[in-house]
Amino acid sequence: MPLALLALAIGAFAIGTAEFVIAGLLPEVAADFDVSIPAAGWLISGYALGVAIGALPMTLLGSRMRRKHLLLLLMVVFIAGNAISALAPSYEVMMAGRIVAAFCHGAFFGFGSVVAADLVAPTRRASAIAFMFTGLTLANVLGVPMGTFLGQELGWRSTFWAVVGLGVIGFAGIVVLVPDLPRVASGGVRQELRVLRSGRVWLAVAMTVLGWGGVFASFTYIAPMMTEEAGFSEGAVSWLLVLFGVGLVLGNLLGGRFADRRLMLSLYVLLGGLAIVLAAFTVTATAPVPAAVTLFLLGGLGFATVPGLQMRVLDSAAAAPTIASAVNIGAFNVGNALAAWLGGLVISAGLGYTAPNWVGALMATGALLLAVVAGRLDRSRGPVAVAPEPARV
Numbered sequence: 168m169p170l171a172l173l174a175l176a177i178g179a180f181a182i183g184t185a186e187f188v189i190a191g192l193l194p195e196v197a198a199d200f201d202v203s204i205p206a207a208g209w210l211i212s213g214y215a216l217g218v219a220i221g222a223l224p225m226t227l228l229g230s231r232m233r234r235k236h237l238l239l240l241l242m243v244v245f246i247a248g249n250a251i252s253a254l255a256p257s258y259e260v261m262m263a264g265r266i267v268a269a270f271c272h273g274a275f276f277g278f279g280s281v282v283a284a285d286l287v288a289p290t291r292r293a294s295a296i297a298f299m300f301t302g303l304t305l306a307n308v309l310g311v312p313m314g315t316f317l318g319q320e321l322g323w324r325s326t327f328w329a330v331v332g333l334g335v336i337g338f339a340g341i342v343v344l345v346p347d348l349p350r351v352a353s354g355g356v357r358q359e360l361r362v363l364r365s366g367r368v369w370l371a372v373a374m375t376v377l378g379w380g381g382v383f384a385s386f387t388y389i390a391p392m393m394t395e396e397a398g399f400s401e402g403a404v405s406w407l408l409v410l411f412g413v414g415l416v417l418g419n420l421l422g423g424r425f426a427d428r429r430l431m432l433s434l435y436v437l438l439g440g441l442a443i444v445l446a447a448f449t450v451t452a453t454a455p456v457p458a459a460v461t462l463f464l465l466g467g468l469g470f471a472t473v474p475g476l477q478m479r480v481l482d483s484a485a486a487a488p489t490i491a492s493a494v495n496i497g498a499f500n501v502g503n504a505l506a507a508w509l510g511g512l513v514i515s516a517g518l519g520y521t522a523p524n525w526v527g528a529l530m531a532t533g534a535l536l537l538a539v540v541a542g543r544l545d546r547s548r549g550p551v552a553v554a555p556e557p558a559r560v
Contacts, residue, residue: 179300182306187311191319195322207258213266221274225241238341242337243338249268251267277496278492291427293474293475294474297419367544370544371479371491372498378438380501380506381469381526384524397459410466411465414462415467417467419473444461
């Protein structure tokens with residue numbers, strides 16, 4: 168793999184750490200700003216909102232820039248947003264910092280996916296995307312636990328300064344390792360946006376919302392599920408999250424290789440397997456060892472779908488892959504929000520902490536059905552066309 172992919176993975180690690188580490192620091196942040204923990208939890212929602220809102224306009228803003236320059240601009244936005252959070256004198260200012268940092272998220276992963284795919288041979292594109300996303304998975308395994316420990320020992324602001332440092336390293340890595348790739352010439356914003364009129368693109372985006380949403384329906388409530396249903400202590404939850412994160416890393420890398428060989432077959436198998444694991448989790452979550460094994464499988468199968476889902480969008484929008492890719496990154500966050508809401512509804516209805524697993528299983532099954540529809544469209548209308556190499560300037 169080209170060294171440029173390492174720079175993209177470092178940037179992904181920094182962004183992933185910034186996104187998820189706040190969950191482990193909510194009590195400290197709430198106490199510092201004298202707000203409730205639920206109010207502090209809105210800092211997570213604010214970030215997700217920033218991702219969803221910022222992905223498309225940030226991508227359009229950079230559509231006329233050389234690709235390396237856009238990646239550097241996005242890292243500057245990320246560094247600035249986290250510096251604002253680290254210096255925030257009030258809850259409102261920290262919320263603003265979180266939203267600013269989130270604005271780079273969708274465009275970085277969306278645009279980075281296109282850059283990663285262009286750096287390798289066509290037969291290794293999904294693997295290249297998976298390598299970049301390894302930074303995001305490692306953020307869950309290493310960045311979040313280490314950032315939480317740092318914040319608990321030295322104060323939560325130290326964690327955000329550490330994230331700023333990671334952003335600076337990512338910026339330097341892009342400067343040194345990413346080649347000065349030319350931009351892709353286009354007919355302007357209208358032509359870029361025209362790809363969003365494609366039914367195949369929105370079908371692929373819907374697969375992302377439901378497929379990744381299935382994972383998050385369960386994962387959002389994993390702590391009470393493991394303590395109240397499986398019988399783990401609260402102290403064991405952090406180690407269970409590491410186990411989940413290891414599954415993410417392995418699933419991401421294997422999923423990329425599988426998608427390179429047979430994209431649609433990989434989606435059929437992985438989404439179907441994900442639905443089965445989520446359904447089984449409603450039973451296995453009641454005992455410690457089966458619960459831990461199922462949690463690992465959930466992480467592995469869940470993130471194994473990510474390279475394939477992202478690759479399907481790129482293939483469905485060959486005329487303007489950057490725009491569609493960024494929209495699809497926003498779709499992951501829409502899936503997060505939708506799944507968390509639906510999971511909360513079934514818990515509030517008195518169905519117990521294992522009930523979100525049924526929600527996740529149904530969402531994953533829906534994604535599988537959409538994949539089958541997409542496959543039939545390919546057979547009836549011909550596979551999605553790969554556009555000829557566009558002009559570069």
